[in-house]
Amino acid sequence: MKLIFFFLIFFSFTSLKSKLFDAKQFKLKNGLQVIVIENSRAPVVSQMIWYNVGSIDEKFGKSGLAHFLEHLMFKGTKKYPSGYYSKYISKNGGTENAFTSFDYTAYYQIVPTEHLEKIVELEADRMTNLTLTDEQVETEKKVILEERYQRIDSKPSAILDESIRKSLFPNHTYGTPIIGWEHEIKALTIDDVRKFYNDYYNPKNAILIFSGDVSLKKAKEYSEKYFGKIKVKNQININRIKLNDPILRTNIRINYDDENVKQKIWKRSFKTSSYKESIKNGIALDLGLKILTGGSTSILYRELVEKKKLVSSIGGYYQGMSRDKATVNFYAIPNENVEISNLEKQIYEIMKKSVVNGITEDRFILQKKKYEHESIYLRDSIFQPAQIIGEALSIGIALEEIESWDEFLNEITIEDVKNELKKFIKNNNYVTGLLG
Amino acid sequence: MIIYVFLFFFLNSINLLALDVEEIVSERNVKAWIVEDNSVPIISMNLTFKGGAYFDAFGKEGTSTFVAALLDEGAGSLTSKEFKDEMSKLGMKLDFRSSKDELSVSFQTISKNKKKSFKLMRSALIEPRFDFEEIEKIRNQIISSIKINESNLRSFSSQQFEKNFYLDHKFSRNVEGSLKSIKDIKKTDLEEYKRKNFTKSNLIVGVSGDISKSEMKEQLDVIFGDLPKGDEKNFFINGIKDVRAGELKIQKKSPQTSVIFGHNGFHRNDEKYFAARIANYVLGGGGFQSKLYKKIREENGLVYSIYSYLLPNAAGGIILGGFQTKNENVHTTLDLLKKEWLHIKEKGITQEELNNAKSYFIGSFSRSFSSTKSIAALLNTVQTYKLGIDYFDRRSKIIEDLTLSFVNKVCKDFFRPNELFFTIVGDIS
DSSP, X not given: OHHHXXXXXXXHHHHHHHOSSOOEEEEOXXXXXXXXXXXXXXXXXXEEEEESOOGGGOOTTOTTHHHHHHHHTTSBBXXXXXXXXXXXXXXXXXXXXXXXXXXXXXXXXXXEGGGHHHXXXXXXXXXXXXXXXXXXXXXXXXXXXXXXXXXXXXXXXXXXXXXHHHHHSSSSGGGSOTTOOHHXXXXXXXXXXXXXXXXXXXXXXXXXXXXXXXXXXXXXXXXXXXXXXXXXXXOOOOOOOOOOOOOOOSOEEEEEOOTTOOSOEEEEEEEEOOTTTOHHHHHHHHHHHHHHHSSTTSHHIIIIXXXXXXXXXXXXXXXXXOSSOEEEEEEEXXXXXXXXXXXXXXXXXXXXXXXXXXSOHHHHHHHHHHHHHHHHHHTTOSHHHHHHHHHHHHHTOOHHHHHTHHHHHHHOOHHHHHHHHHHHHTOOOEEEEEEO | OHHHHHHHHHHHHHHHTSOOOEEEEOTTOOEEEEEEOOSSSEEEEEEEEETGGGGOOTTOTTHHHXXXXXXXXXXXXXXXXXXXXXXXXXXXXXXXXXXXXXXXXXXXEEGGGHHXXXXXXXXXXXXXXXXXXXXXXXXXXXXXXXXXXXHSHHHHHHHHHHHHHTTTSGGGSOTTOOHHHHHHOOHHHHHHHHHHHSOGGXXXXXXXXXSOHHHHHHHHHHHHTXXXXXXXXXXXXXXXXXXXXXXXXXXXXXXXXXXXXXXXXXXXXXXXHHHHHHHHIIIIISTTOSHHIIIIIIITOOOSOEEEEEEOOTTOOEEEEEEEEEGGGHHHHHXXXXXXXHHHHHHOOOHHHHHHHHHXXXXXXXXXXXXXXXHHHHHHHHHHTTOOTTHHHHHHHHHHTOOHHHHHHHHHHHOOGGGOEEEEEEOOO
């Protein structure tokens, strides 16, 4: 008896400790998944809704549609006309925004606790009752074109990035810019938007996340009261065509230069496996890349910035949270008169050597420790946990898997890391870009 | 029912006492404001040395940026590599930057490693090494950064605005320096900057997190106790008197034109400051609510973003704004902007706008309390502008007491369309 008692305490202690966010979840009858992350340190709460739809779902010729709809979601409903929702949030001291990615579209508000119920009502309302006029659509199209000119066309490095991505994903819709191609944005119509909205904006295709000063009880009450009454519009099942890219067999180099570019920047993007394919492998790759090229204590930084002085800065990171293939992105800022071919050769050689003798036990343990520290820092925010959970769930990772991230981490050995890096070094699916 | 009432009051009192700020002064006379918060085992500290790039010597612009960038590049007996590895082991984070009027450091650590972290922090401030290798490395990085900023339309136009708007005031100089000045900075310049500017008399500290007041008091001496006392009057920053008005056009090949605009404003502790802030919220500040946003983006689709804000820097406040639009739309956008500027000057704002702005500012304050990092930053800001430790209690009343006639009187003086200075960078030929 005593033993069991002891065991129970021990068990509950470890299980508590290993839960990253201690989030609760439940599902409404109409299929809406709801997540609650309680944190009552400040009288503030955030609501996020993640739709499992992004630029990945756009038909050919309709690029920019998911993002266009994101803008138009602020244009009001019959009950709450244009401007009502934003004004409500603002006059109560809240803040809001939205973002669109390849795989998802998300909307969020942060408000003082006492205004939560109203924003749940408003968010539920616009999931299903959006009204749009031709004029709204045409004016917003101009705004989006300006956004494109500002974010991409007047930024040389963004022009380069767009082109790198298209070459890395020549067949998959991941190669299409989220904001869309200029000529296709211009051709989008109100009917395109309405159809997209009707197809994808359903409780079944969304995840609602409350984070901050909210109880599970309140979250249940409000979400059932407002979202619960929404019927799944069309009983459609979203069938995504599973697109793949051919293996990149040619050496792809992209160069962009214009009179405004004053500093050369080298970039290389690799196509690789995602966390969705294997969380364990994903973490092992992330760990290895952080040792290799994550920040100013990494091996590549020490070799190329500090010892060989070929670049003023270098870095690389794994973007593994994606429904389909993931990417690893490298960049370096070469010093004057540095031969790019020499730089590339050096990067390759150092990576190859590091897998053999650079990934030391010390570095491995330290990197694991950094993960632990990061998970503590995450809890100092009400917004970030919601952001992480929302992104992971949208691409198809389960809450339990996110919560036990540390367990995956604990299982990983130094050999796992080396194996992932070995695979990575042999990966020829990459595109190289040069600015300037 | 009784329970309900009790809960109601209990909740309310939490709301009211959300921020329990206390001033602590160490034995060696280091002052800090602190909010204890044990909900997460971390400590956040925000510290600033007044001055920043303002005290860069002429011809050595960028010195303060250089010094800030070297703060985690080796100190005391630790080389750059050893210092950074130690930080990683402790889970300690150090971010630093210099601006026109202060050099700021954001420090965070895991509370169980606090003692070692504070010692490391002390070492960075008291005995930075400024080793030759690291100086050259950072010099190279600042040069790259200057070139990258010059390549970027928005940052280039901001720099051109500052360079010309502030005339011969020191604020006209680039915080990062120029390619020439960065090349001219020597180790002695860095040491000199540190010696003169890292003193107790121009230091401001805000702390929040998992540490008791009494312990923090002791630790303040560990970190800052050995800093020289300094003399407050050496850190005087000259006020901005004259600024430029009119238009400056710069040709740059680009699909869009970037416009940065502004004119003189109020000091942060001017009694009219909050009225101006409220008025600007209505004009160009309030997210999706401002008139500029509604008129220029929502109704006319001319821009993706347009904003204005009050920048209350130490030399005196200014109001600053910006937008980017297709080259051929610049004149239309500028006309609409000037019209709104004139309208708010002459007509002021409405009672409804005032009410909404008031409730925004009262309600939004609690968002600053949601992380130890943001609380530490807030504690620093309130000290920087000398708003008083009772500001956290007074703030709501300051806002509530603003009357429509007062705000609109302030609008009349504050918004001066004829004094606006525009930097217009794009394909304007």
